[in-house]
Amino acid sequence: MKELVFLVEGQAEKDLLDVLLPRALPDGVRHRVIPFEGKQDLEKQMGRRIRGYQNPAARFIVLRDQDSHADCKALKAGLLARCEGTGREAHCLVRIACTELETFYxxxxxxxERALEMPGLARQQGSRKFRRPDALGSPSRELKTLTKLRYEKRAGSRLIGQxxxxxxERSPSFRHLVAAIRRLSAELDSA
Incomplete structure (x- = not known):
């Protein structure tokens, strides 16, 4: 079975991917999103979950927020190291949301604007702050302020993800995630 499996740190990431992936994946490629109870739980259990996954044709993407971790590349390397020894390291990719999931939004x-029914919000995209959202220190706080507290993590992820x-391409980390999804699903589709 052609399947793309995501290991994510929490429910908000699952909520986003559950509505985003049906639009991104070709017919015939299934997806599954496995949420964990935060970053530490993800890091502790991901190797075991990948190793024990029953579908031998599955491909894996690990998605984690950068948060306050200073070095994105070191964080990614550490997560890839946790994939080593699973017997599936060649079928694992790691993607980091710089700085948080809300950067994508x-x-x-x-x-x-469309998801939260807030006319005029899109006009702010041209402001300096939102041209390079990956550089923001606290995207979740920025989003709450911008939406006058209408944004809530899980419901917002479902609505905005649609x-x-x-x-x-404004967020390089989002662009890299979508590219990884497309690359692995094309690999599965051609297998």
Whole structure:
């Protein structure tokens, strides 16, 4: 069975992917999102979950927030090291949301406007702050302020995820996630 499996740190990431993936994956490639109870739980259990996964044709993407971790590359290398020894390391990719999941949303304020029914919000995309959202220190706080506290993590992830432009390039970390999804699903589709 052609399957793309995501290991994510929590429910908000699962909520986002559950509505985003049906639009991103070709017919015939299934997806499964496995949420953990935070970063430590993800890091502690991911190797065991990958190793024990029953579908031998599955491909894996680990998605984690950068948060306050200073070095994105070191964080990614550490997560890849946890994939070593699973027997599936060749079928694992790691993607980091710089700095938080909300960066993806701030990169597409038109999607936030439509999802939260806040006319005029997309006009702020041109402001200096939202042109490079991966550089923001606290995207979740920025999003709450921008939406006048209407954004809530899980519900917002579901609503905004339905509207996100898959070809949006304002957030390099979102662009890399979508590219990984497309690359692995094409690999599965051609297998």
């Amino acid at each position: 701030l990169a597409d304020l038109a999607a936030v 509207q996100l432009d898959l070809d949006n």
